[in-house]
Amino acid sequence: MRKRRxxxxxxxxxxxxxxxxxxxxxxxxxxxxNPLQVEIAMPDSIAAQETFTMQAVLTEPTAxxxxxxxxxxxxxxxxxxxxxxxxxxxxxxxxxxxxxxQLEEEGLYYLEVHAGNNGSIVSPRQQFIVGKLSEAELNTxxxxxxxxxxxxxxxx
Amino acid sequence: xxxxxTNAVKSPRKSSGTNTYRTIWRWHLxxxxxxxxxxxxxxxxxxxxxxxxxxxxxxxxxxxQVAPQDEKVPVSEQLEEVNRLYPDSVVTKxxxxxxxxxxxxxxxxxxxxxxxxxxxxxxxxxxxxxNNEDRIMDKIEEIxxxxxxGTVGDxxxxxxxxxxIVLLVTGFLLWFPKKxxxxxxxxxxxxxxxxxxxxxDLHVVPAVWISGGLLFLILTGLPxxxxxxxxxxxxxxxxxxxxxxSVWIGEAPVSDLETKDIAEVPWAAETxxxxxxxxxxxxxxxxxxxxxxxxxxxxxxxYSIFVPQEPDGVYTLSVFxxxxxxxxxxxxxxxxxxxxxxxxxxxxxxxxKVVAWGITLHKGSQFGLINQLxxxxxxxxxxxxxxxxxxxxxxxxxxxxxGGPAAxxxxxxxxxxxxxxxxxxxxPLVGISIAAVWLFDWMIVQRxxxxxxxxxx
Numbered sequence: 001m002r003k004r005r006x007x008x009x010x011x012x013x014x015x016x017x018x019x020x021x022x023x024x025x026x027x028x029x030x031x032x033x034n035p036l037q038v039e040i041a042m043p044d045s046i047a048a049q050e051t052f053t054m055q056a057v058l059t060e061p062t063a064x065x066x067x068x069x070x071x072x073x074x075x076x077x078x079x080x081x082x083x084x085x086x087x088x089x090x091x092x093x094x095x096x097x098x099x100x101x102q103l104e105e106e107g108l109y110y111l112e113v114h115a116g117n118n119g120s121i122v123s124p125r126q127q128f129i130v131g132k133l134s135e136a137e138l139n140t141x142x143x144x145x146x147x148x149x150x151x152x153x154x155x156x
Numbered sequence: 157x158x159x160x161x162t163n164a165v166k167s168p169r170k171s172s173g174t175n176t177y178r179t180i181w182r183w184h185l186x187x188x189x190x191x192x193x194x195x196x197x198x199x200x201x202x203x204x205x206x207x208x209x210x211x212x213x214x215x216x217x218x219x220x221q222v223a224p225q226d227e228k229v230p231v232s233e234q235l236e237e238v239n240r241l242y243p244d245s246v247v248t249k250x251x252x253x254x255x256x257x258x259x260x261x262x263x264x265x266x267x268x269x270x271x272x273x274x275x276x277x278x279x280x281x282x283x284x285x286x287n288n289e290d291r292i293m294d295k296i297e298e299i300x301x302x303x304x305x306g307t308v309g310d311x312x313x314x315x316x317x318x319x320x321i322v323l324l325v326t327g328f329l330l331w332f333p334k335k336x337x338x339x340x341x342x343x344x345x346x347x348x349x350x351x352x353x354x355x356x357d358l359h360v361v362p363a364v365w366i367s368g369g370l371l372f373l374i375l376t377g378l379p380x381x382x383x384x385x386x387x388x389x390x391x392x393x394x395x396x397x398x399x400x401x402s403v404w405i406g407e408a409p410v411s412d413l414e415t416k417d418i419a420e421v422p423w424a425a426e427t428x429x430x431x432x433x434x435x436x437x438x439x440x441x442x443x444x445x446x447x448x449x450x451x452x453x454x455x456x457x458x459y460s461i462f463v464p465q466e467p468d469g470v471y472t473l474s475v476f477x478x479x480x481x482x483x484x485x486x487x488x489x490x491x492x493x494x495x496x497x498x499x500x501x502x503x504x505x506x507x508x509k510v511v512a513w514g515i516t517l518h519k520g521s522q523f524g525l526i527n528q529l530x531x532x533x534x535x536x537x538x539x540x541x542x543x544x545x546x547x548x549x550x551x552x553x554x555x556x557x558x559g560g561p562a563a564x565x566x567x568x569x570x571x572x573x574x575x576x577x578x579x580x581x582x583x584p585l586v587g588i589s590i591a592a593v594w595l596f597d598w599m600i601v602q603r604x605x606x607x608x609x610x611x612x613x
Contacts, residue, residue, distance in 0.1 A: 027409070031498065124438055
């Protein structure tokens with residue numbers, strides 16, 4: 001009798017100590033976002049004074065995108081000595097946008113794609129290099145993320 | 157507590173009703189004596205913690221208050237100041253001030269400690285730093301939540317909370333008036349009927365008055381606990397009616413990106429020959445951008461931004477303000493700035509909403525001062541009831557032994573056994589500890605006669 005009680009007790013203890021875990025798909029039961037995804041394509045190497053094309057491919061996790069609400073490209077040199085303000089990119093169809101650029105100076109540059117669709121707004125920032133980096137620029141990179149300067153925001 | 161056959165001999169022949177009463181009394185007494193110190197500790201630390209915001213406002217006013225000016229400096233400049241002061245630290249959290257007289261806070265990890273640096277957002281200069289280990293209210297919270305003893309402490313607090321429910325139930329059964337003889341000794345203490353009656357009534361009557369509040373504090377505190385709470389949260393989140401994942405338990409989404417698309421940061425040792433292609437790629441969003449996203453999405457101003465520490469981590473905006481309705485948890489893709497998840501109070505399931513309200517009520521913040529005072533009254537009541545209960549036992553108990561009434565075993569009182577089994581299943585730690593008590597009784601108390609005498613078993 002006592003042995004049976006002991007057995008029952010231990011089964012009880014083991015079963016409650018094996019904790020419940022969270023379902024991996026639990027997030028599907030709650031409010032879902034449809035975040036816009038942007039893939040940026042550009043040439044592997046870019047020379048100064050040479051025309052090149054920047055492309056952004058927009059997708060959404062659930063549905064394919066035809067035309068987004070807006071897609072703007074903005075380019076600046078890391079020290080803001082050169083700044084090409086936000087401009088609407090050319091729509092090629094099926095979520096693909098592109099724009100041609102020609103940059104006069106070698107150095108470290110950023111392209112920011114401002115895009116929005118169905119309430120999801122994104123602004124991925126691509127770091128790219130024209131020609132060669134100066135030593136100063138490389139040192140800037142070594143210091144970690146490039147410092148923010150009020151640049152792009154006033155165009156909003 | 158005792159299972160032995162000797163009871164039939166020892167306890168006088170009484171009706172089964174009286175026997176059940178004595179068993180309940182015995183459990184109430186032992187549980188009360190064992191958990192009294194913890195309950196008092198929880199009530200005291202809880203009373204203090206209710207006033208956390210007010211206390212910290214005074215303690216840290218030199219760190220908190222700034223004179224408002226026209227323009228704030230960008231977050232990146234504030235971080236530069238922190239970086240200058242602590243060159244090798246890692247920023248883990250940023251908290252913009254909730255109004256124009258409040259400093260911003262940058263939480264950093266250095267090799268050995270976690271610091272909060274307070275920055276005047278108008279000058280970008282540091283106002284000083286606090287070691288997070290030294291913050292007195294955090295210590296109080298740590299005692300209240302886990303007795304400053306990690307998981308073991310957490311389980312002990314949970315055990316005390318669960319056993320407080322057993323005390324409430326057994327206390328209620330002991331108090332429940334068998335015959336209606338008026339409210340004296342039931343809802344009002346009889347102070348002029350002799351010392352013994354006054355002593356009993358000063359434990360029982362206040363206990364009845366605070367029982368609702370105590371039960372409320374226990375039930376709203378349990379979702380915090382490490383064992384019962386985490387399981388409860390997992391079960392409710394899995395049903396779709398709890399908190400969305402990552403608000404309480406569960407992982408945040410990830411910044412979904414292939415490594416090759418991310419720009420590499422060259423190491424200081426590397427020369428100019430770093431392949432250019434590796435330096436090309438996406439760079440993480442800056443905190444300035446994240447603050448702008450927070451402004452755009454609209455979030456209660458006392459929010460914090462948790463900074464991702466891994467390449468696939470996300471920025472998390474998180475705020476648990478005084479009122480449950482203002483809560484928010486927003487996850488932002490580290491590279492694109494896309495909002496990956498945006499959970500507000502309105503997106504909680506029904507149980508999640510109830511728990512969120514329970515927590516703000518428990519903390520005394522939901523209704524401000526009235527809430528704090530009501531909770532304080534319950535805490536003071538708990539302290540009074542515990543002390544009067546212990547006093548009652550001390551005065552009544554014989555010099556040798558615990559003074560627990562001889563009573564039949566739990567297994568022999570069907571209705572009370574049923575209650576304890578239900579409590580043991582709903583609160584598994586109670587179940588486990590009842591099992592432990594039973595084992596202790598069976599293996600030690602019943603076998604060693606002096607121990608047995610002491611426990612009156």
